[in-house]
Amino acid sequence: MLATSPNFPQNARRAMADASLQKAMARTRPMFPARRAAAVAALPEFEALRETGKQIKDHTLANLDFYLETFAANVERAGGQVHWCSDADEARAAVLKICQDAGARTVTKGKSMISEELGINKHLEAHGIAPVETDLGEYILQLRDEPPSHIIAPAFHLNREDWEASFRKAHTDLPADRVFHERRDILTEARTRLREKFLAADVGITGANFLIAETGSSVIVTNEGNGDLTQTLPRVHIALASIEKVVPTLEDCTSLLRLLARSATGQDFSVYTTFSTGPRRAADLDGPAEYHVVMLDNGRSAMIGTAFQDMLRCIRCAACLNHCPVYGTVGGHSYGWVYSGPMGSVLTPGLIGVDQAGHLPNASTFCGKCESVCPVKIPLPKMMRHWREREFERHLSPATTRAGLRLWGWFAQRPQAYRLLTRLMARTLGKLGRKKGRFSSLPFAASWTEGRDLPAPEGDTFFTRYAREQRAGRV
């Protein structure tokens, strides 16, 4: 997938002016946090489970080589194959070869963010194989040729009228004047249409929420059941997974599953949680004859042992997106690559480079909400700060930013000068702004005041006031 992350400022500006997007965001934004809060409130052990989840992932990452080898050995023991792929090119080639060997003409797909990393749909199409997205949200995005804007609710940015228009345009064999009375009618049309695709497909491609080393299983979690139809009906099943998806045992996976749905959609458990182990057995009446796991690295192994290793704990629940004021304002497409929101702001520079994605870790208010809802306690704000430091060290930030930071740094290292300057500024600005109480424009800060007002200082600096209160014995 081609990144437009370098254009984040322009993307964000466009998104904020997009009335249709803002309408969709305004409707959906409050829903996820409310649902999560209710699910968490109903499970007293939730906070303790977050610590358990973190420890499971930390243990796995500290022994990732062992668990990946064990996983692969157990897949093979069950009659499946693991295809190790260092980068997207290798993974695309592996998927294409499996499809070609199977003589595939059509491929059904369950929801997979890895497949977005690979841009697998375009690759298959270029080789004469038709991929069909089967998750309802992904299906409409395929019709509209758009990327997902949210890692678990891909059509987060669309309104009902968008759905109706896209279906009318794509399903031309149906009466053009048909009426969609309810959302259910849209759903039913998709169900009918996709049913034919499920039955015709030669290969089914799914993602994997987890891989289990102990059993060699891939796990998918869905509500629609599309993932299960995708991996059960065709003759060949390919599970796309990245290396950090592995966990040691069924018990480890179970503890993480208790966190996943509650953090994601606010359900206690998703409707379908399915463990696949190898191809169909001799006596089975259904299931795929071939089972492949495409195991992708794509930059992740390089994060191990660095300040960004903790990011590999992520279980892709999207709680950080759902609670982020920045994501909630600019939407997922602004981030310009596969992953968005706080987790995207940390992961994307790691996978495609901070030179490409340097804007993303800067697009944060550091309110800390993301870390507080993360089911595996990833210190997202801290890691965004690390990226900002790297960006600065590598001279990637604009000259004015760097000059400003250098100036500030000079004062920050000289407390006397710093206090003198801030006292001067607080007094001047306090006097100038006494009448209005705020400034709607300031010299040298036009781009800052363009979007908001600066409240006028009350005349004192924090230090002055603190010293005064201390003398009075109040602090």
Added chain:
Amino acid sequence: MSKDAILGAIRRGLRRGPLPYDQDLALRVRLERHPRHPIPARSKVARPAQIALFQRNVEKEFGTVLRVADAAAVPAAVARYLAAQNLPSALAIAPHPELQAMPWGEHPLIALREGRAQASDAVSLQHGYAGIAETGTLMLPSAAERPTTLNILSETEIVVLRASRIVGAYEEAWDLLRAELAAPAGGMLPRNVMLVTGPSRSADIESVLELGAHGPRRLHIILIEDDPAALG
């Protein structure tokens, strides 16, 4: 080889080579013992309360539960459900001995076809392996007598479950599965193990929940009260 490259990069990041023998052994022991993590207290209750919790959670997730006294009462319960829901009386049914032993002959209007589901099947009847009270979840492992397609292809799925097969937490269901199905297969899990919690749904259109996305629109569980300790 990409495998070596990936494992090598991981080890470089971890600042070590392949694990020394004792650490490797310790991890193998952990896999062997697969220790449990803390389990939420909600399902640690007396048997009758556990069954009630299962039922309440199924209903919360838009499934339905009907309790019957014994296995012999299942065909009549199926017939009544089909009539009440205005469904056709043709069923794809799992070729499981427990289901085969039921008195279907007393209901000649129900047409059974044993085997996997076909796309044209409106209703399927599945054998429930275990129920998990914690979230009202069914465990449905694939087997010749429990085809996976019965869980996902039809619009209505009926699952017959014995109350004695309801456990509190997922971990207890894994224990059953390991002992009964994996151990005889040399430790290998069945090809497919589905954990099903309610009927299929989607909230992809404007974040509003609609039932019946791609899998069954209805999930009906017929619960056989075969557990004397559970009769509360």
